[in-house]
Amino acid sequence: ANVPVHIPSQPGEVLQPHSPGAAVLTKSALVVGRELEMMNVFLGYEQANKYKIMDPEGNHVGYIAEEEGFGKSLSRQFLKTHRRMNATILDAQGQVVFKIVRPISLINSRIFIYTADDELIGEVQQRWNLVRRKYDLFTGTNQFATIDTPFLGWDFTLQDQNGGTLGNVSRNFVGFAREIFTDSGQYVLRMDAMEDSSRGMTLDERAVTLACAISIDFDYFSRHSSHGSGGFLPFPIFGMGGGEHREAEQEHQPGVDIGPAGAAGIGSGAAGIGSGAAGMGSDVSGSQQQDNSPFSDPYSQQGSEGTTNEYGDVWLSDKEAGVDSPEDGASGILDSLSDFFGSD
Numbered sequence: 001a002n003v004p005v006h007i008p009s010q011p012g013e014v015l016q017p018h019s020p021g022a023a024v025l026t027k028s029a030l031v032v033g034r035e036l037e038m039m040n041v042f043l044g045y046e047q048a049n050k051y052k053i054m055d056p057e058g059n060h061v062g063y064i065a066e067e068e069g070f071g072k073s074l075s076r077q078f079l080k081t082h083r084r085m086n087a088t089i090l091d092a093q094g095q096v097v098f099k100i101v102r103p104i105s106l107i108n109s110r111i112f113i114y115t116a117d118d119e120l121i122g123e124v125q126q127r128w129n130l131v132r133r134k135y136d137l138f139t140g141t142n143q144f145a146t147i148d149t150p151f152l153g154w155d156f157t158l159q160d161q162n163g164g165t166l167g168n169v170s171r172n173f174v175g176f177a178r179e180i181f182t183d184s185g186q187y188v189l190r191m192d193a194m195e196d197s198s199r200g201m202t203l204d205e206r207a208v209t210l211a212c213a214i215s216i217d218f219d220y221f222s223r224h225s226s227h228g229s230g231g232f233l234p235f236p237i238f239g240m241g242g243g244e245h246r247e248a249e250q251e252h253q254p255g256v257d258i259g260p261a262g263a264a265g266i267g268s269g270a271a272g273i274g275s276g277a278a279g280m281g282s283d284v285s286g287s288q289q290q291d292n293s294p295f296s297d298p299y300s301q302q303g304s305e306g307t308t309n310e311y312g313d314v315w316l317s318d319k320e321a322g323v324d325s326p327e328d329g330a331s332g333i334l335d336s337l338s339d340f341f342g343s344d
Contacts, residue, residue: 003028003193006200012140014121015203021089021097021116024062025206027055028192032064032213034185046076049087051214056193064089064100064214082106083216088212100211104216108217113211122208124215131219137202137212147212156216158209164198166205167191169213172222185221187213 005028007017015022024030031054035120053062067086075083082105089098098253099114127134128194135147137158145158145166149173154171172186188317191201201209 001257005192008200008202010202013202013204014119014140015117017203017209019115020095021062021091021201021207022203024053024089024091024097025203025210027061028190029056030054030061030189030191030210031056031058032187032189032210034217046080048072048076049085053089053210061092062097063094064088065090079104081222085218089212098207098210100214102215111211111215113207121204122211123207124212126215126219135212135215137205137208139202139208144205144208156212160198162198165194165196165203166198167194167209169209169216171216185217187217189213268327 005026007026008306015025026161030064033054035052048066048068049064049065050066052060055061061120065215067088072083072086072184076294081134085100085102085213087100088096089100096116098116100111100116101114102109102111106128108128110123112123113121115121121122122137122139123140127136131151131155133147133149133151133153135156137145137147138141143161145160147156147158147169149156156169158166158168168188168190170188170190172188191197191206217293
């Protein structure tokens with residue numbers, strides 16, 4: 001925080017000491033923190049990215065907000081980190097000082113930073129490599145730095161064409177839980193605070209370094225945004241449902257008694273599993289004495305019209321069903337025998 005700030009001037013620079021946003025960049029270091037997205041954590045819904053910019057003392061000096069919109073919301077859900085991103089950088093008073101444009105990317109990403117009047121300041125180009133993390137940084141069309149970091153590295157050092165150190169973008173560890181379940185990381189941009197710095201960085205170069213931190217966050221540390229974590233809530237809840245639907249069906253069936261004993265299998269979705277099921281409950285003689293109960297003996301109801309079983313089907317008499325048996329009693333048996341022998 002107490003490191004003196006040295007900003008050299010070069011011909012053809014876009015940003016000047018009196019330019020809007022110069023006060024945000026005239027710090028020895030900056031801390032860029034991505035805000036927590038609650039809908040992404042719990043529902044898996046990708047929200048617009050928002051960042052806060054702080055000085056080494058922890059004071060807010062600016063904000064970065066991704067533009068909203070229906071089409072942009074759809075692209076966030078389907079394209080994830082490959083989407084196009086337009087964002088604005090605001091100072092502490094809420095005035096737009098810079099604009100960021102990150103086009104759609106498939107393999108190598110690019111990010112551009114402009115003034116509030118849409119004048120290009122510079123860009124950052126990702127260079128694909130299988131085992132390294134590489135970037136090229138430009139002001140206008142002139143390359144002023146490169147980044148070559150090992151695979152899975154968290155420190156991105158800016159080096160000039162002679163290998164000298166210009167600055168550094170470092171991803172800070174923000175806690176185990178937040179690292180695992182969220183994308184709310186913090187990035188420290190060291191410019192004058194960088195040890196063994198070969199020279200000071202101009203305002204244009206500092207602005208490009210700020211855009212580079214956003215690109216690094218997209219490319220390597222937005223794991224939940226890129227894979228679609230799905231959140232915590234969309235898990236199926238087992239043991240619920242089914243019983244109410246079964247009750248509703250049986251309430252519309254004539255003759256079915258849904259009593260307090262659970263005769264229709266309330267909560268299980270299957271008739272006869274409740275506490276009042278025949279052979280399963282403790283007492284079915286109390287509330288199940290009605291003649292039209294689905295658990296009464298169907299053979300005792302032969303010939304009764306309008307009686308239904310547990311599935312709503314009408315019980316038929318033996319005669320109606322074509323399976324009637326000889327009448328009970330001795331006379332009925334003798335008549336049957338005489339008919340049998342008489343047929344010979």
